Amino acid sequence: MSLALASALSASLAATGVVSAVFPAAADSGDGDATIRVVHEVNANGKWDQALEPGMSGVTVVLTDDAGRSITGTTQVDGTVKLTPGSSLGGGKYRVEVKNPDEGVLFPGFASPRSNLIDPTELSSNVEFVDLSGGKNVEITTSFWSPEDYCQKNAMLVTACQNPTIPPQNPAPDSNRTLTSFPYNTRGDAMANPGLVSDLASNGQTGTVWGLGYNKVTKQVFSAAYAKRGTKYGPGGPGAIYRTDPATKQTSVFTKVPNPGSTGHNPNAGMDEAFGLAVGKESLGDLDVSPDGKDLYVVNMHDRRLYRYDATQPTAAAPKASYPIKDPGCAAPGDWRPYGLGINEGKVYVGGVCSAQSTGSKADMRAVVQVFDPLTGQFTGTVMDQPLDFPRGGLTGAGMPEGVCNGEGWYPWTDVRPLNQDGKACTHDFIQNPEPELSDINFETNGDMVVGFADRFSDRAGWALPSTSPTWPATTAFQGGDINRACRGGNHMFVLDGNGGCKNNATPENDGGQNPNVKEFYPGDNNGAHHEISSGGVALSKVETTIPFTAMDPILKTGSGVRWVDRTTGTAVKDDGLFLNDAFGKSRGTADLEVLCDEAPLQIGNRVWQDLDEDGVQDPGEPGLPGATVNLYDAAGNKIGTTVTNERGEYYFDSTVTKNVKPEDLQYGKTYTIKMDNPDDYQTGGPLDGWKPSRPNQGDDDQVDSSGETSGNPFPAVQVTPKGAGQNDHGADFGFTNPKADLSVIKVGPAKVRPGEDIEYQIIVTNNGPNTATHWTVTDPLPQGITNARTSNADCGIGAGTLTCSGGPLAVGESHTITVRANAPIPQQTVVLDNCVKVTGTEPDPNPDNNNSCVQTEVPAIPVINPAIGGTATAAALGGFLLIRRRRSSTSATAV
Known part of the structure; x- marks a missing residue:
C-alpha cells in the first residue's frame, strides 16, 4: 500500500471512531x-x-x-x-x-x-x-x-388410633379404625362427628401400629407394627409393615421385618401384664420414606438395626440392606434404645435414648441422634447427645390427691410400676412416670431439629387397670411425652431446649404456672393440670405456621388426638385440637403423625437478552428483550405452554407462579424443548426484527450464558430435562445479537491523467464494527469514455460498464482493497471523469454516510501543437497529476 493510501486509510479509521484498544470503564464512586x-x-x-x-x-x-x-x-x-x-x-x-x-x-x-x-x-x-x-x-x-x-396448603394428615384387647371380655372390634386421615385444618370431636375424618384401615387390617411413612411418588401410606401392652398385633405380626392406598382404602402386608422379637400378647393373663417388658424393646419403631420415593427405612427395636426396603414395589420379600445402630456409649449395652427417624437433605437421622435401666440413675439418661448416609450405607457421626435430667412439667393442679406421683421430669426405664418417685411414695392409682423414647425427628426450615418424645410408661401401664400382681397394683397412667426443639450449639451439635439450647418461650401465663425452671420452646403442649401432653408423633409442613402433634386431651375431653402449636412462639390455642380416640383415656392412644405432601412442582426458563458484544454471556449492561414469544413443547412435540418475555426479558414456565402450564404437563424425568419459534416476532416491526441468536454455551456457567441453539433451524431452542421433583432450571437463557457492521468505502485515483493514459483506481472497503460483516458488495459504475476496463481481483467482475465486487466475512478493523484499471479517453476538449463507488452489507449499517466515495480525474484536451513548440513544452503543457478524493452521500456529492 502506498504512503498516500495508508494515510488516507488511517484518517478514515480515526474519523469513524475505531481505536486499537478498549479500556475498562472507570470506577464510579457515585x-x-x-x-x-x-x-x-x-x-x-x-x-x-x-x-x-x-x-x-x-x-x-x-x-x-x-x-x-x-x-x-x-x-x-x-x-x-x-x-x-x-x-x-x-x-x-x-x-x-x-x-x-x-x-x-x-x-x-x-x-x-x-x-x-x-x-x-x-x-x-x-x-x-x-x-x-x-x-x-x-x-x-x-x-x-x-x-x-x-407441601401444599391444608394437606391431609394421617395418624392411627390404637385399640385395646383388655379387659379380655370386651376387646375392641376389628372394625374399629386404625389409620385415619383428615385435612390439616380439621378441628373438633371426630368421635361425635365421624365425618371430620376418613378411615383408611381397620383394626383387623393392621392391628396396633405406630411408625407411619408416606411415599409421595406412589401416593401410598406405610405403617409399622408396634409393641404396646393390651393391644394386639395385626395379621403380619410384630415385624409387619402395612401398605395402604388412601384413594382405594386397600391395605396389604408390604413386608415382615426379620427378628422383631417373640414376646406374645396374652390379655387373659394379668391384663397382658407380662407383655409390658417388651414395650420399647421389641417390634418396630419409627418409619420414613425417602422424598424420592425409592427407599423405606424402619427401626427394628429388637435387634437395634436400621432396615432399608425398596419402596417402589407393592411388596418386599426382603430388605435391600440393614445396618446396626451403634450404641453411643450408654451405661450398659442393653440401655441403648433406638426408635425415631427423620430424613433431611439426603441424610437419614436415627434417634434413641440411653434408658439408664441398668443403673436407675437420671444422670445416665441421654437422647442421641446419629446420621446415616444412604449413598455410602454408613453411619457418619452423632449430631445430638443430650442429657435428659432437665426439669419438665408434670401432673399438677389444685385438688390433686395425696400419693400421686406427678412425673416432673424424665425417669429411667423400669419393668415394674415404681413405688416412689423423687423421694415421694407413689401410693395412689394415679401416676405419671415418663420414661423417654425418642420417637420422631423433623427439621425446621432453618435447620433446627424438632424432636418428638414418647412416654414408654404409659404404653406398658395402661389406663384404669386393676391390680394384676404385687408389682402392678391398680394403675391409672397419665402420659407425659414431649415435643422439643434442638438448636445448633457452638460445636455444631444440637442442644435441646430443656438444656437451654433454644429460645425459652415458657412463661407462667402460657405454661399453666409450672416449675419456673422449666425451659421449653413449645410451652403449648399442655392442657390444664397436664403440662406435657405429647404422644411423640410430630408432623411438620413447612408451608404452615403451626406444628401438629399427637397428644393427650387435645380438647377438653379425656382421650387422644392431635394438637397444634405455633412454629415460632410455641404456644397453642386452648382446646384447638382434634379428638380421635378415648380407648386408652389419658394414656397414649394414637400413633405417629404424617403429612401427605405432594411432590414439589417445577419451574424452568429465565431470560432473553440483547447480547450486544456477541460473546454469548449476559453482561451487566446488556438489557433484556421484551415482548418475545417463548413456547414450551413436550417430548412428543405438543405445545404445552406459551408466554411472552416481560419488560426485563424474563420468562418462566410453571404451575404455581405464572401458572402457564398444567402441573401434570411439567414433570421431572421428562424432556422438554423451549423454543423461540414465533415467526411474527422476526418480521418487520416484531420484537426480534433484525436480531439473530447468539453463540450458545459460551464459558462454563450455564446460568449466565446463552442456551439457545439453532441446529440448522431458523429458530433457537434448548432442551431441559429436570432430574427430580422441584429441581428448577433457570439456565434456559436466549441471547440475541443485532449484528450491525459499519462498512465504509474509500476510492483513490489520480487527479489528472493524459489522454489515453492508463488510469488506476483503488477501492478500500473497511469494517468499522462493532460486529463482523458476514458479506459485503461493492458497486462502481465506471465513467463513460474510458476503455479497456479491467481488474485482477477474483471477487470482482465488470459488466455493462459497472464493476461489481463481493466478499466476506470481514472482521472488525479489517480492510479489503480492490484495484481497477482503464485507459483514459482522448478528448477534443478537457473532461472530468466523475467516478463514485458504493458498498453495502448483509448486517444493518449504523452509519450509511460513509458507504459512498467519489473521485474526479481531469483529462485535458489534445492541444493543437505549433511546430515551433518542442516536445518538452508539450509535456509541460499536459502537466502532472494530484491525488484527489471526494466522498458523497447516495444522493449528492460532497467534497472531503
Missing part, C-alpha cells in the same frame, strides 16, 4: 449499594413469606461490572449482604450472582417475572441485573429451596 437477601423458599409461590422462609447465612454473592471486575460478599445470619461498588467497580450497571451453597441438595427457588426491582418480597432469580448509577440503591431477594420441603 454508584449506590446493592442489598441482596437470600432466603430458604418452601411454598413455590415466588414470594418471600417472612413467617415461613428464613434467611440463609454463609451464601456467597458476587457483583460484577461490564469490565468483568467483581467484588464478593457473604450473607449474614439474617440472609443479607450489602455490596458497594465504591472505587473497585464502575459503570453503574451490574450482574448479581448468588452461588448455590449446596449443589445437588438445594436448587433455585421459584422466581417471579419482575417488571422492576422495587418490591423485595418478590423473589428474583439467582442471577439478577441491577442499575446502581447515580447513587441508586437496590434491594432484591432471591432464594434456594430443598424440594423435599414443599
Whole structure:
C-alpha cells in the first residue's frame, strides 16, 4: 500500500471512531449499594413469606461490572449482604450472582417475572441485573429451596388410633379404625362427628401400629407394627409393615421385618401384664420414606438395626440392606434404645435414648441422634447427645390427691410400676412416670431439629387397670411425652431446649404456672393440670405456621388426638385440637403423625437478552428483550405452554407462579424443548426484527450464558430435562445479537491523467464494527469514455460498464482493497471523469454516510501543437497529476 493510501486509510479509521484498544470503564464512586437477601423458599409461590422462609447465612454473592471486575460478599445470619461498588467497580450497571451453597441438595427457588426491582418480597432469580448509577440503591431477594420441603396448603394428615384387647371380655372390634386421615385444618370431636375424618384401615387390617411413612411418588401410606401392652398385633405380626392406598382404602402386608422379637400378647393373663417388658424393646419403631420415593427405612427395636426396603414395589420379600445402630456409649449395652427417624437433605437421622435401666440413675439418661448416609450405607457421626435430667412439667393442679406421683421430669426405664418417685411414695392409682423414647425427628426450615418424645410408661401401664400382681397394683397412667426443639450449639451439635439450647418461650401465663425452671420452646403442649401432653408423633409442613402433634386431651375431653402449636412462639390455642380416640383415656392412644405432601412442582426458563458484544454471556449492561414469544413443547412435540418475555426479558414456565402450564404437563424425568419459534416476532416491526441468536454455551456457567441453539433451524431452542421433583432450571437463557457492521468505502485515483493514459483506481472497503460483516458488495459504475476496463481481483467482475465486487466475512478493523484499471479517453476538449463507488452489507449499517466515495480525474484536451513548440513544452503543457478524493452521500456529492 502506498504512503498516500495508508494515510488516507488511517484518517478514515480515526474519523469513524475505531481505536486499537478498549479500556475498562472507570470506577464510579457515585454508584449506590446493592442489598441482596437470600432466603430458604418452601411454598413455590415466588414470594418471600417472612413467617415461613428464613434467611440463609454463609451464601456467597458476587457483583460484577461490564469490565468483568467483581467484588464478593457473604450473607449474614439474617440472609443479607450489602455490596458497594465504591472505587473497585464502575459503570453503574451490574450482574448479581448468588452461588448455590449446596449443589445437588438445594436448587433455585421459584422466581417471579419482575417488571422492576422495587418490591423485595418478590423473589428474583439467582442471577439478577441491577442499575446502581447515580447513587441508586437496590434491594432484591432471591432464594434456594430443598424440594423435599414443599407441601401444599391444608394437606391431609394421617395418624392411627390404637385399640385395646383388655379387659379380655370386651376387646375392641376389628372394625374399629386404625389409620385415619383428615385435612390439616380439621378441628373438633371426630368421635361425635365421624365425618371430620376418613378411615383408611381397620383394626383387623393392621392391628396396633405406630411408625407411619408416606411415599409421595406412589401416593401410598406405610405403617409399622408396634409393641404396646393390651393391644394386639395385626395379621403380619410384630415385624409387619402395612401398605395402604388412601384413594382405594386397600391395605396389604408390604413386608415382615426379620427378628422383631417373640414376646406374645396374652390379655387373659394379668391384663397382658407380662407383655409390658417388651414395650420399647421389641417390634418396630419409627418409619420414613425417602422424598424420592425409592427407599423405606424402619427401626427394628429388637435387634437395634436400621432396615432399608425398596419402596417402589407393592411388596418386599426382603430388605435391600440393614445396618446396626451403634450404641453411643450408654451405661450398659442393653440401655441403648433406638426408635425415631427423620430424613433431611439426603441424610437419614436415627434417634434413641440411653434408658439408664441398668443403673436407675437420671444422670445416665441421654437422647442421641446419629446420621446415616444412604449413598455410602454408613453411619457418619452423632449430631445430638443430650442429657435428659432437665426439669419438665408434670401432673399438677389444685385438688390433686395425696400419693400421686406427678412425673416432673424424665425417669429411667423400669419393668415394674415404681413405688416412689423423687423421694415421694407413689401410693395412689394415679401416676405419671415418663420414661423417654425418642420417637420422631423433623427439621425446621432453618435447620433446627424438632424432636418428638414418647412416654414408654404409659404404653406398658395402661389406663384404669386393676391390680394384676404385687408389682402392678391398680394403675391409672397419665402420659407425659414431649415435643422439643434442638438448636445448633457452638460445636455444631444440637442442644435441646430443656438444656437451654433454644429460645425459652415458657412463661407462667402460657405454661399453666409450672416449675419456673422449666425451659421449653413449645410451652403449648399442655392442657390444664397436664403440662406435657405429647404422644411423640410430630408432623411438620413447612408451608404452615403451626406444628401438629399427637397428644393427650387435645380438647377438653379425656382421650387422644392431635394438637397444634405455633412454629415460632410455641404456644397453642386452648382446646384447638382434634379428638380421635378415648380407648386408652389419658394414656397414649394414637400413633405417629404424617403429612401427605405432594411432590414439589417445577419451574424452568429465565431470560432473553440483547447480547450486544456477541460473546454469548449476559453482561451487566446488556438489557433484556421484551415482548418475545417463548413456547414450551413436550417430548412428543405438543405445545404445552406459551408466554411472552416481560419488560426485563424474563420468562418462566410453571404451575404455581405464572401458572402457564398444567402441573401434570411439567414433570421431572421428562424432556422438554423451549423454543423461540414465533415467526411474527422476526418480521418487520416484531420484537426480534433484525436480531439473530447468539453463540450458545459460551464459558462454563450455564446460568449466565446463552442456551439457545439453532441446529440448522431458523429458530433457537434448548432442551431441559429436570432430574427430580422441584429441581428448577433457570439456565434456559436466549441471547440475541443485532449484528450491525459499519462498512465504509474509500476510492483513490489520480487527479489528472493524459489522454489515453492508463488510469488506476483503488477501492478500500473497511469494517468499522462493532460486529463482523458476514458479506459485503461493492458497486462502481465506471465513467463513460474510458476503455479497456479491467481488474485482477477474483471477487470482482465488470459488466455493462459497472464493476461489481463481493466478499466476506470481514472482521472488525479489517480492510479489503480492490484495484481497477482503464485507459483514459482522448478528448477534443478537457473532461472530468466523475467516478463514485458504493458498498453495502448483509448486517444493518449504523452509519450509511460513509458507504459512498467519489473521485474526479481531469483529462485535458489534445492541444493543437505549433511546430515551433518542442516536445518538452508539450509535456509541460499536459502537466502532472494530484491525488484527489471526494466522498458523497447516495444522493449528492460532497467534497472531503
